[in-house]
Amino acid sequence: MICIEAQGLRKVHRGGKGVLGIDLSIPSGRIVGLIGPNGAGKTTALNAILGLVPYEGSLRVLGRDPWREREAMMQDVCFIADVALLPRWMKVWQVLDYVEGVHPRFNRSRAEHFLSRTDIQKRSRVRDLSKGMVAQLHLALVMAIDAKLLVLDEPTLGLDLLYRREFYITLLNDYFDHDRTILVTTHQVEEIEDILTDVILIGDGRITLQDSMENLAQRFVELKPRAETSDAARHLGPISERLIMGQPIMLFDGVPHSELAALGETRQPRLADLFLVLMGQNRGNRKGAGA
Numbered sequence: 001m002i003c004i005e006a007q008g009l010r011k012v013h014r015g016g017k018g019v020l021g022i023d024l025s026i027p028s029g030r031i032v033g034l035i036g037p038n039g040a041g042k043t044t045a046l047n048a049i050l051g052l053v054p055y056e057g058s059l060r061v062l063g064r065d066p067w068r069e070r071e072a073m074m075q076d077v078c079f080i081a082d083v084a085l086l087p088r089w090m091k092v093w094q095v096l097d098y099v100e101g102v103h104p105r106f107n108r109s110r111a112e113h114f115l116s117r118t119d120i121q122k123r124s125r126v127r128d129l130s131k132g133m134v135a136q137l138h139l140a141l142v143m144a145i146d147a148k149l150l151v152l153d154e155p156t157l158g159l160d161l162l163y164r165r166e167f168y169i170t171l172l173n174d175y176f177d178h179d180r181t182i183l184v185t186t187h188q189v190e191e192i193e194d195i196l197t198d199v200i201l202i203g204d205g206r207i208t209l210q211d212s213m214e215n216l217a218q219r220f221v222e223l224k225p226r227a228e229t230s231d232a233a234r235h236l237g238p239i240s241e242r243l244i245m246g247q248p249i250m251l252f253d254g255v256p257h258s259e260l261a262a263l264g265e266t267r268q269p270r271l272a273d274l275f276l277v278l279m280g281q282n283r284g285n286r287k288g289a290g291a
């Protein structure tokens with residue numbers, strides 16, 4: 001089943017920026033990273049997907065039109081913009097009461113079970129919790145909501161490394177199953193790449209790459225050639241070459257692994273390296289096209 005499907009999705013803000021016509025197809029049961037530099041259009045795309053802004057083109061989320069059928073769609077969708085933010089004046093038990101009152105799919109005992117694994121006391125006020133504890137509380141609330149799609153926009157902003165790691169591990173172990181879909185944007189690519197099943201790279205309002213992690217691993221290979229094989233490697237057309245301690249490291253797209261392995265040390269590139277190269281190319285092409 002397809003969870004999110006967009007064709008020619010366009011939301012242009014005053015000033016001409018936003019999402020400039022994108023096609024998307026996200027099947028259910030995936031963990032998808034929407035990755036892009038500042039101002040790429042990630043939040044704009046998420047806002048359209050959540051039915052918060054009108055848009056042009058076609059968009060279906062869980063089979064519904066987010067703008068026209070938002071209320072029905074949101075029964076199955078959970079959204080977090082910032083896990084470290086909850087009303088500061090509320091006590092923890094009041095937050096539980098509130099979510100129980102407004103969300104038909106909230107399972108209070110499940111939330112309390114998650115909270116019992118933390119140091120959070122139900123009588124504490126949110127303002128007296130540390131940022132990391134607020135994130136744990138927020139996560140307990142979200143994980144107790146039986147949603148089909150969870151949208152996270154920079155969820156771990158401002159949290160320290162330990163809480164960030166715990167956030168994603170808990171989400172993966174205690175929440176994700178193959179009926180749910182998680183769509184997450186973050187600048188901390190290296191922290192989530194191991195949990196993603198799919199990646200969408202977006203830059204200047206356009207999608208540069210959309211693929212599964214499996215396919216990316218097949219497609220892209222990094223090679224550290226031996227001194228005598230560097231020229232042969234260059235003939236195979238790397239899409240980028242950088243020097244690390246005087247040694248060339250080349251990135252290839254679609255060149256068979258066996259061919260590269262014969263020329264030196266190969267490894268799978270980190271998503272952050274791929275991101276930098278593909279975004280750099282994208283910018284280069286734009287400038288070239290505009291020149």
Ligand SMILES: Nc1ncnc2c1ncn2[C@@H]1O[C@H](COP(=O)(O)OP(=O)(O)OP(=O)(O)O)[C@@H](O)[C@H]1O
Binds near residue numbers: 015036039040041044
């Ligand atoms: N309401 C608005 N009015 C005018 N321009 C906007 C508005 N919202 C966003 N933009 C512009 O649209 C572009 C995309 O913004 P968006 O917030 O979607 O990017 P983003 O990828 O989420 O960025 P970041 O990683 O910095 O949060 C930016 O150039 C931004 O300045």
